[in-house]
Amino acid sequence: MSEPVDPSEHDVSRRALVVGLGSAVIVGPACASPPTPAVERQGVPPAHADAATPPTADAATFDGDAQPTPACDETKENPEGPFYSAGAPWRDTLLDAGMAGTLLTIRGHIRGVGLGCEPIQNASLDVWQADSVGRYDRRGFVLRGRIATKSDGSYELRTIVPGYYLDGGKYRPSHIHVKVTAPGYITLVTQLYFKDDPYSAADALFLPELEIALQQDALGKVGAFDFVLRTT
Numbered sequence: 001m002s003e004p005v006d007p008s009e010h011d012v013s014r015r016a017l018v019v020g021l022g023s024a025v026i027v028g029p030a031c032a033s034p035p036t037p038a039v040e041r042q043g044v045p046p047a048h049a050d051a052a053t054p055p056t057a058d059a060a061t062f063d064g065d066a067q068p069t070p071a072c073d074e075t076k077e078n079p080e081g082p083f084y085s086a087g088a089p090w091r092d093t094l095l096d097a098g099m100a101g102t103l104l105t106i107r108g109h110i111r112g113v114g115l116g117c118e119p120i121q122n123a124s125l126d127v128w129q130a131d132s133v134g135r136y137d138r139r140g141f142v143l144r145g146r147i148a149t150k151s152d153g154s155y156e157l158r159t160i161v162p163g164y165y166l167d168g169g170k171y172r173p174s175h176i177h178v179k180v181t182a183p184g185y186i187t188l189v190t191q192l193y194f195k196d197d198p199y200s201a202a203d204a205l206f207l208p209e210l211e212i213a214l215q216q217d218a219l220g221k222v223g224a225f226d227f228v229l230r231t232t
Ligand SMILES: [Fe+2]
Pocket: 081, 083, 130, 175, 177
């Protein structure tokens, strides 16, 4: 059982729970960083990350062939919550060596409703989440990072299934916080949830439009989600 991280700042306490969305695994080495428990990191970004320099989009020409989502509805907003940290490093994965949890990959596009739902280039996702037992890294950038879209407007988020944590006496469903930005569009702050989570129905913030149906592949869970932004 883990102790509350900072009950004086927010009414959140956590204890270890087995994530109900898949069996736990130990993530294999994704970089040269030594294995370190998430909450014990002391503000040192992962060794492979470069917080000061965003990745440069490759030079491939925008193909324009991606199909719009059927409805092209603007993605629903959802509260930012108390655990956002600005300045997360640019990364291509949130996985660190030795990280415990169930592998999770989410793929999709960032689209603009004002452009007929075409994918947006040069967009980014600022992502933060709890670890496999519901703890946020409050000092560093474990399970936090900014991910740039590829030249076709697509993204891939590689991480672990977030654990549950108590908020006001009730467990929040497993969720991932995302802040999506793109030039010329209104920044979207939202959260992603997962189908069949037992805590979704009673959660005050849960929205079914933000729910992802996960599939099992050889390595872990896989899902898809397109973000649709409003123009400024
Ligand atoms: Fe959260």
